[in-house]
Amino acid sequence: MRHEVGLHARPSVKLTKLAKAFESKIDLGLSPDGPWIDAKSIVKVMATKAPKDSTIYFCAEGTDAKAALDALVMLVDGDFQDGP
């Protein structure tokens, strides 16, 4: 992800809110091999203390997994801006 400050409070809140909008179980990791944490938990997401320019990996499982991943990637790619 290319965010100027990393997973700070504002982007983390947006990310968890978006993740909660989906039924699927969604995990987030800072490497493709994990460790994976619950992307719907602000406590866990903030605890990654992801610095700026780090890469975020998502992993979703469930009926709306594809839509969830698309939406999350769009949020991160758009630097956590509001709306399109």
Added chain:
Amino acid sequence: MDHRMQRTAHRVEGRSAAPGIALGPLLRLVTAKLAVPHSRSAAGERQGLADALEASRLDLVDLAGKVEDEDAEAILSFQIALLEDENLTAPAFALIADGEVAGKAWVAAIDPEIASYEQADDAYFRARAGDLRDLRDRVLRRLAGEADQTVPPGVIVAAEDMPPSVFLATDWREGGLVVRRGSPSSHVAILARSRGVPMVVGVDIDRLENGADAVLDADAGALIIDPDPKLRADYGRRRAEQSQAREVAATFSGPALTASGEPVQLMINVTGLAELRDIDPSKVDGIGLMRTEFLFQGRQKLPGEEEQYQIYRQMAEWAAGRPVTIRTLDAGGDKPIAGLTMPGDLNPFLGVRGVRLSLKRLDVFRLQLRALARAGVGGNLKVMIPMVTVPEELDRCRVLFQDAIDELRGEGHEAAMPPLGMMVEVPAAALAVEDFNADFYSIGSNDLIQYVMAASRDEPQLADLAHPSRAVFNLIGHVVAHARKSGREASLCGDLAGDPQQVASLLDQGLRSFSVAPGALGPVRAAIARYSGKAV
């Protein structure tokens, strides 16, 4: 006679987190105690905590509906999200099931989270510990059946730490804040700066007496207890000036205009993209100075062409057609850069710095010129060269710039020559400004003053000399007059431009373009609006 009049004033030092002046009685805030009303069943404790969590959540939602700025909203929505997260609350309920009382269970659940933030490497994440402590205390207050602590207006609050939500619920008009904990990067400090609340951190609050008469000088980072009447009056005047400036700034939108309606260009000085995030480009006339040395400082490897290009390009994008003036690397002097500036320079301010260094380190300079030539294609970029002393230096830069453009085009890149201007900061350049083939001028008052006055700006004993004199203003007037006559732009980007007290003198010299730190925009705008022409 008031017994306080006989006491001698004393000063407690701290660090400024948000500038400004406040006068008033001290109010010591006490942190929430762990009140433990007892002998409830586990079910009663569970219900008690659940109610306190929900009441706290509703408090925060209510508060979030009242705040208007993004920083405040971000803190509150973070705290709300924490309360809604079972990962935080479940351990507390588990402890209650094991027989713990609600308050202790809640503290046991949240304290490890607070500790983990306190130990973070990154200052931002460390500062979040304050947000969690705030949340802990809010829930504890609710458990104890207390509502929010209220702070009357017009007091100087002294506290261990100021919870963001208490800060947001307080009417800070005429008030100020000193805390022992916290840092200039804490959320509360950010809020205090954006709302103009004077704040000092790192203050030893133990010996402060509730109700004592005090002056908070958050410009200097100090608290003065029992000030004498004269000191108090001086600060009162300063505060009145500041609040007047703030009022004008708050109601001001649109271009900067003098009292007679003459437009003045007002731009900002920046050091990187991060600062631009919170600034609305439509509120300023562009970037008058981008100091590129901050891209070079404190790193293992100097930034490459691509990295620089991306930054310059994004700045131009942010400005959306307004001018973006980028100064080529101004290393040396008080800004050494590892692997670049010359160590052991005996007199660094008169040594190999600015363009002198760039012309000796062509490898580094060429990369920067290439990045600028590429970024100049789409955006309204201007490039200025620092420390130019003789015309040949600027001529050489122009040739090197053209070479870089030819090279880029040869490689199939698009490239453009932006207007090439010079900083006027060496007296030799100011005196003979007619001799330079510059597309525009930007007066660097910090260096100009110290070179004209032969007084270091870093020597506190010479503070009176390292100050703008008639000699300095004459030189500025000379440069501005030449620029006007020859149809070029002249602006001023040093600290002088951002000092509201100096604005009228600069306007008197004919200067109509200022570039200031973003924080000075309001006060300078207000000073421009007060200007009604040259005093006779």
